[in-house]
Amino acid sequence: MNFWLIALIQGVVEGITEYLPISSTGHLIVTGHFLGFTGDVADDFEVFIQFGAILAVVVLYRAKLWSVARQLPTDAGARRLFGGILLAFVPIAIIGLLFHKPIVHLLFNPTAVAIALIAGGFAILVIERVRPKPRITELEQLSWGTMLKLGCIQCVALFPGVSRSGATILGGVCLGLTNKTATEFSFFIAIPTLGAATLYNLV
Numbered sequence: 001m002n003f004w005l006i007a008l009i010q011g012v013v014e015g016i017t018e019y020l021p022i023s024s025t026g027h028l029i030v031t032g033h034f035l036g037f038t039g040d041v042a043d044d045f046e047v048f049i050q051f052g053a054i055l056a057v058v059v060l061y062r063a064k065l066w067s068v069a070r071q072l073p074t075d076a077g078a079r080r081l082f083g084g085i086l087l088a089f090v091p092i093a094i095i096g097l098l099f100h101k102p103i104v105h106l107l108f109n110p111t112a113v114a115i116a117l118i119a120g121g122f123a124i125l126v127i128e129r130v131r132p133k134p135r136i137t138e139l140e141q142l143s144w145g146t147m148l149k150l151g152c153i154q155c156v157a158l159f160p161g162v163s164r165s166g167a168t169i170l171g172g173v174c175l176g177l178t179n180k181t182a183t184e185f186s187f188f189i190a191i192p193t194l195g196a197a198t199l200y201n202l203v
Contacts, residue, residue, distance in 0.1 A: 006037050010049060018053040021124065021166025025050075026113040029160055033110045043104050044201045051198045057187050077140040084144050088151025089192040095155050096197065107160050116161025127170050134178040139185060146175055150185060154193065164193065 071078035153171030157164035172182025
């Protein structure tokens with residue numbers, strides 16, 4: 001199949017799945033398998049294509065991002081949020097750098113993705129039933145410890161087929177965040193996470 005058509009199809013798949021808790025990378029791997037688009041180039045493409053999602057998050061939350069940036073010199077809450085996002089990024093950055101090659105070569109396949117998608121579906125059903133009552137309704141209420149825990153939970157998404165946003169949101173609701181706050185934090189932490197992954201694959 002023509003590469004440009006494959007790119008278009010994969011772009012549609014990425015656009016539909018990135019903001020749902022269903023693993024965009026997993027769906028790209030499965031779609032690429034059926035399209036005959038596999039190998040090292042495909043593996044890098046499936047990560048790099050998420051750069052579009054980063055731009056979308058930046059545009060969507062531009063007012064919030066600009067507000068936090070402006071308040072950094074004077075507002076302790078803005079500094080805590082900014083520092084906490086960077087702190088939450090550290091675990092996945094370290095583990096991703098150490099295990100990037102084995103993860104790509106051993107787990108970027110439809111079988112591993114299918115197992116992870118099924119497990120993720122069960123996790124959503126179970127956690128929605130046992131979740132605690134939400135007590136954190138705003139990003140500014142997040143403590144450094146909570147943000148670090150969410151960063152560690154995000155590392156589960158290094159397994160293709162596990163949704164990064166889904167893992168972060170489910171972890172958030174387990175830690176007492178509302179769905180809205182957990183979702184917003186998952187979008188914010190996506191900026192350094194997907195940005196770093198994109199740059200790494202580009203290099």
